[in-house]
Amino acid sequence: MNGLKRRRELKHAITKADCHLLRKNLQHFMRLDPHGLDRKYLIRSVHFDNFDDKILRQKTEGFYHRDKFRARLYDLDTDFINLEKKSKRNNLTYKQKCRLSAREYERIRSGDIHWMSGDSRDILRDLYVQITLFQIKPTIVVDYERDVFIYEYGNVRVTFDSNVKTGYRGTDFLNPELIMVDALDPDRVILEIKFDVFIPDIIQKFGMPFLN
Numbered sequence: 680m681n682g683l684k685r686r687r688e689l690k691h692a693i694t695k696a697d698c699h700l701l702r703k704n705l706q707h708f709m710r711l712d713p714h715g716l717d718r719k720y721l722i723r724s725v726h727f728d729n730f731d732d733k734i735l736r737q738k739t740e741g742f743y744h745r746d747k748f749r750a751r752l753y754d755l756d757t758d759f760i761n762l763e764k765k766s767k768r769n770n771l772t773y774k775q776k777c778r779l780s781a782r783e784y785e786r787i788r789s790g791d792i793h794w795m796s797g798d799s800r801d802i803l804r805d806l807y808v809q810i811t812l813f814q815i816k817p818t819i820v821v822d823y824e825r826d827v828f829i830y831e832y833g834n835v836r837v838t839f840d841s842n843v844k845t846g847y848r849g850t851d852f853l854n855p856e857l858i859m860v861d862a863l864d865p866d867r868v869i870l871e872i873k874f875d876v877f878i879p880d881i882i883q884k885f886g887m888p889f890l891n
Contacts, residue, residue, distance in 0.1 A: 688872070712829060722752075722823055722825050726819050729814045748802075748805075752853075762803065819850075835874045838873070841868045843863045
């Protein structure tokens with residue numbers, strides 16, 4: 680992880696009522712992310728795992744040293760796809776990403792991976808090793824709507840993810856008509872707080888009781 684930027688992340692499931700109150704408080708001292716429709720955007724990710732759910736099990740069992748791969752697009756725009764490698768080392772999170780074309784994703788999904796071993800992008804070569812050693816592949820598609828509050832001191836991002844849906848085992852990530860179903864109680868929102876070193880006192884005050 681040498682040379683990579685590290686962050687801390689806190690994640691909580693809250694109700695829509697709690698979300699509404701928090702957003703009202705945060706808007707007084709944090710700025711909204713200007714991207715997306717009405718400052719919200721749809722995120723679609725496809726996660727890689729194997730037949731034994733190796734990566735999911737490492738997460739649920741609390742492994743302090745783990746890596747996961749996903750492809751991600753925004754507002755269903757298949758012209759801009761990121762391949763991401765997210766790593767956990769103790770309680771710190773590291774993220775690397777590179778651009779991926781729709782054709783490259785389909786090649787990976789179909790099992791055509793030999794070209795990846797000599798690719799100039801480090802993450803693609805890392806993914807090739809994981810596919811070869813552990814037979815990971817695209818396994819599940821997840822959609823959600825995200826709105827983001829940004830606080831520049833401490834490089835803090837507070838995100839609210841709602842309407843979380845899954846395509847189960849369908850991996851047709853690029854298909855805007857992919858059938859998705861609710862993955863969470865519709866009244867639940869995922870609150871995530873991401874920061875470099877510290878959470879400013881003002882955010883801790885208005886983030887209670889989640890940060891206490």
